[in-house]
Amino acid sequence: xxxxxxxxxxxxxxxxxxxxxxxxxxxxxxxxxxxxxxxxxxxxxxxxxxxxxxxxxxxxxxxxxxxxxxxxxxxxxxxxxxxxxxxxxxxxxxxxxxxxxxxxxxxxxxxxxxxxxxxxxxxxxxxxxxxxxxxxxxxxxxxxxxxxxxxxxxxxxxxxxxxxxxxxxxxxxxxxxxxxxxxxxxxxxxxxxxxxxxxxxxxxxxxxxxxxxxxxxxxxxxxxxxxxxxxxxxxxxxxxxxxxxxxxxxxxxxxxxxxxxxxxxxxxxxxxxxxxxxxxxxxxxxxxxxxxxxxxxxxxxxxxxxxxxxxxxxxxxxxxxxxxxxxxxxxxx
Amino acid sequence: xxxxxxxxxxxxxxxxxxxxxxxxxxxxxxxxxxxxxxxxxxxxxxxxxxxxxxxxxxxxxxxxxxxxxxxxxxxxxxxxxxxxxxxxxxxxxxxxxxxxxxxxxxxxxxxxxxxxxxxxxxxxxxxxxxxxxxxxxxxxxxxxxxxxxxxxxxxxxxxxxxxxxxxxxxxxxxxxxxxxxxxxxxxxxxxxxxxxxxxxxxxxxxxxxxxxxxxxxxxxxxxxxxxxxxxxxxxxxxxxxxxxxxxxxxxxxxxxxxxxxxxxxxxxxxxxxxxxxxxxxxxxxxxxxxxxxxxxxxxxxxxxxxxxxxxxxxxxxxxxxxxxxxxxxxxxxxxxxxxxxxxxxxxxxxxxxxxxxxxxxxxxxxxxxxxxxxxxxxxxxxxxxxxxxxxxxxxxxxxxxxxxxxxxxxxxxxxxxxxxxxxxxxxxxxxxxxxxxxxxxxxx
Numbered sequence: 001x002x003x004x005x006x007x008x009x010x011x012x013x014x015x016x017x018x019x020x021x022x023x024x025x026x027x028x029x030x031x032x033x034x035x036x037x038x039x040x041x042x043x044x045x046x047x048x049x050x051x052x053x054x055x056x057x058x059x060x061x062x063x064x065x066x067x068x069x070x071x072x073x074x075x076x077x078x079x080x081x082x083x084x085x086x087x088x089x090x091x092x093x094x095x096x097x098x099x100x101x102x103x104x105x106x107x108x109x110x111x112x113x114x115x116x117x118x119x120x121x122x123x124x125x126x127x128x129x130x131x132x133x134x135x136x137x138x139x140x141x142x143x144x145x146x147x148x149x150x151x152x153x154x155x156x157x158x159x160x161x162x163x164x165x166x167x168x169x170x171x172x173x174x175x176x177x178x179x180x181x182x183x184x185x186x187x188x189x190x191x192x193x194x195x196x197x198x199x200x201x202x203x204x205x206x207x208x209x210x211x212x213x214x215x216x217x218x219x220x221x222x223x224x225x226x227x228x229x230x231x232x233x234x235x236x237x238x239x240x241x242x243x244x245x246x247x248x249x250x251x252x253x254x255x256x257x258x259x260x261x262x263x264x265x266x267x268x269x270x271x272x273x274x275x276x277x278x279x280x281x282x283x284x285x286x287x288x289x290x291x292x293x294x295x296x297x298x299x300x301x302x303x304x305x306x307x308x309x310x311x312x313x314x315x316x317x318x319x320x321x322x323x324x325x326x327x328x329x330x331x332x333x
Numbered sequence: 334x335x336x337x338x339x340x341x342x343x344x345x346x347x348x349x350x351x352x353x354x355x356x357x358x359x360x361x362x363x364x365x366x367x368x369x370x371x372x373x374x375x376x377x378x379x380x381x382x383x384x385x386x387x388x389x390x391x392x393x394x395x396x397x398x399x400x401x402x403x404x405x406x407x408x409x410x411x412x413x414x415x416x417x418x419x420x421x422x423x424x425x426x427x428x429x430x431x432x433x434x435x436x437x438x439x440x441x442x443x444x445x446x447x448x449x450x451x452x453x454x455x456x457x458x459x460x461x462x463x464x465x466x467x468x469x470x471x472x473x474x475x476x477x478x479x480x481x482x483x484x485x486x487x488x489x490x491x492x493x494x495x496x497x498x499x500x501x502x503x504x505x506x507x508x509x510x511x512x513x514x515x516x517x518x519x520x521x522x523x524x525x526x527x528x529x530x531x532x533x534x535x536x537x538x539x540x541x542x543x544x545x546x547x548x549x550x551x552x553x554x555x556x557x558x559x560x561x562x563x564x565x566x567x568x569x570x571x572x573x574x575x576x577x578x579x580x581x582x583x584x585x586x587x588x589x590x591x592x593x594x595x596x597x598x599x600x601x602x603x604x605x606x607x608x609x610x611x612x613x614x615x616x617x618x619x620x621x622x623x624x625x626x627x628x629x630x631x632x633x634x635x636x637x638x639x640x641x642x643x644x645x646x647x648x649x650x651x652x653x654x655x656x657x658x659x660x661x662x663x664x665x666x667x668x669x670x671x672x673x674x675x676x677x678x679x680x681x682x683x684x685x686x687x688x689x690x691x692x693x694x695x696x697x698x699x700x701x702x703x704x705x706x707x708x709x710x711x712x713x714x715x716x717x718x719x720x721x722x723x724x725x726x727x728x729x730x731x732x733x734x735x736x737x738x739x740x741x742x743x744x745x746x747x748x749x750x751x752x753x754x755x756x757x758x759x760x761x762x763x764x765x766x767x768x769x770x771x772x773x774x775x776x777x
Contacts, residue, residue, distance in 0.1 A: 006658045006692040007671050011743030013664040017750040019701055118699040274704035325735055326712040327586040
């Protein structure tokens with residue numbers, strides 16, 4: 001025989017799924033939300049996204065090349081996803097230099113210091129976002145009002161988010177029924193016609209992305225459903241106890257970053273648990289912590305903090321919450 | 334439609350040969366018949382160099398209980414008794430025979446007539462299986478008489494017959510069910526009699542609708558035999574998964590099917606049992622699928638054991654130019670061969686020739702903790718963890734995480750988007766843990 005044969009242990013075939021394909025799948029799932037944010041916030045959304053994505057990829061490239069001196073990893077698409085998710089968590093009028101600093105924190109500090117893809121304990125995009133929120137509180141909480149494609153960039157008209165309106169109002173002694181006229185209707189929030197982070201506003205676009213992720217089997221239902229379910233349950237209880245002091249579950253799901261967080265941030269492979277049982281506990285933890293921060297905390301929004309806090313529990317959950325093994329139970333008879 | 338509940342994957346089926354009838358492969362010029370074609374003690378050679386043997390004659394006898402006889406698959410003169418490297422890559426003793434004609438031992442009934450009536454008693458059936466060298470033909474080659482002998486204190490209430498053939502490419506069981514359906518059903522009845530059970534279920538994946546239909550129609554003449562279609566999912570052909578799918582019993586970790594009162598036999602084995610009991614024909618030939626995307630004439634052949642794989646490849650139109658890997662068995666659990674001169678044995682269900690571009694593994698990337706391996710594992714193990722523990726040498730922990738439960742189906746490595754060698758490391762860990770456990774027993 002002229003040619004040499006490959007001899008290797010089984011399996012001899014592979015599913016052709018690759019990290020890169022999975023990451024590109026997430027990017028595709030994020031596109032509806034990107035289009036929605038361009039639709040509402042105009043070219044500013046493009047500037048923010050492009051800045052964030054390019055700087056994330058650039059920082060990963062530089063670190064891998066100059067510090068690690070290892071083969072480049074930017075082709076795997078993970079920096080692209082981090083960049084997009086970071087942008088989606090920002091107001092569309094954020095100045096470029098802040099975005100670059102945020103990207104640096106996301107990639108250099110939250111991801112590469114731990115060894116790059118697969119090793120970071122905390123969601124890089126959220127670390128970047130929270131860093132910016134604490135360092136640049138003014139810029140990070142001035143939310144442009146949706147104004148169509150022609151909306152300006154840093155000179156956009158700003159207003160409060162529905163969550164901030166409710167938080168402020170309740171603090172000033174107003175009741176939910178008095179505040180209801182100031183906040184957008186559920187239909188408006190569903191379509192995204194409200195103030196907020198670029199990617200979080202349009203529930204419909206995020207849900208389309210969710211369906212895509214499920215159909216393509218990129219993620220499973222466990223985390224998003226348990227986040228949203230536990231949040232809905234908790235807010236329903238609070239609402240039933242005192243409907244004048246607590247907004248209903250519909251408001252809490254549609255306002256702020258719950259959907260973006262539940263579908264795209266909490267499901268980040270690297271920082272979420274690895275078996276269904278643990279995924280559900282993790283998801284419920286995020287849902288409950290979000291409500292606690294929103295209702296009793298200082299910030300109007302708590303999704304980012306809730307996810308980061310639960311990220312910290314993931315190694316523990318992976319170690320102690322085990323799937324029920326096949327043949328584990330003792331049989332009778 | 335029924336299937337097993339946990340994990341599983343859906344590899345492309347690639348059943349290129351499902352429509353091609355079984356042919357008889359022309360006899361080779363010489364054969365090399367290994368003495369160990371089964372799990373258990375290798376058989377002891379009882380013939381000498383220069384002896385003339387007939388087709389079907391015992392050439393190596395099993396010693397002990399978990400063992401099997403080996404028969405000559407051809408007639409001719411014994412050229413030498415020497416070592417051969419078999420399909421598993423290990424060296425073992427084999428009997429080399431130069432083929433002269435094809436003279437069968439006269440006890441074999443070579444008439445085409447199908448004999449329905451089962452005359453032998455349960456004990457006689459089990460004894461005949463041992464004498465005829467019957468082993469599990471699904472690939473594991475566990476001696477059938479052992480499985481038919483129910484240990485004291487245990488009982489069996491149902492026989493499960495495995496016609497799943499969940500591995501891609503392979504079609505030998507499929508063709509056998511279509512072409513030798515009646516014989517298989519008689520074989521199943523014989524197995525039922527040996528086990529003293531009244532019912533049997535034949536599980537067949539529904540990508541073989543014709544086989545399901547055919548056997549369902551035939552089974553109306555056989556009391557107690559039902560055919561159950563199964564939803565296509567790998568590894569449904571694994572014993573424990575098949576039992577779970579068909580009768581919803583879960584074999585406990587470290588136990589055998591008999592602990593949930595059932596026994597599983599393959600359809601190919603049922604056919605071999607038919608031939609051994611009704612025709613007095615020992616096991617020296619089997620159906621082998623020869624296939625691959627570049628193979629000119631893929632097909633299914635009755636092949637005598639000991640025939641070099643190259644003969645089969647030649648019958649399929651020769652070795653394609655771009656061949657990069659020869660696999661004996663399915664693409665998920667088969668063994669890659671180091672040479673095409675390896676002999677076909679009782680456990681060879683198929684030979685797959687992979688083009689060079691499909692022969693190499695993916696580049697290994699870091700684990701992204703996507704948990705796809707956990708979701709794919711049919712035993713609900715955590716392959717990523719087992720790999721890391723084996724890699725770092727934490728074998729005690731690996732044992733606690735039930736590394737020895739792994740049946741090496743390969744679903745984890747198949748699904749991994751980072752191309753990580755999960756199963757390779759799990760095998761390493763598994764064998765180390767088994768060794769550790771044995772040493773513990775010795776110390777006590």
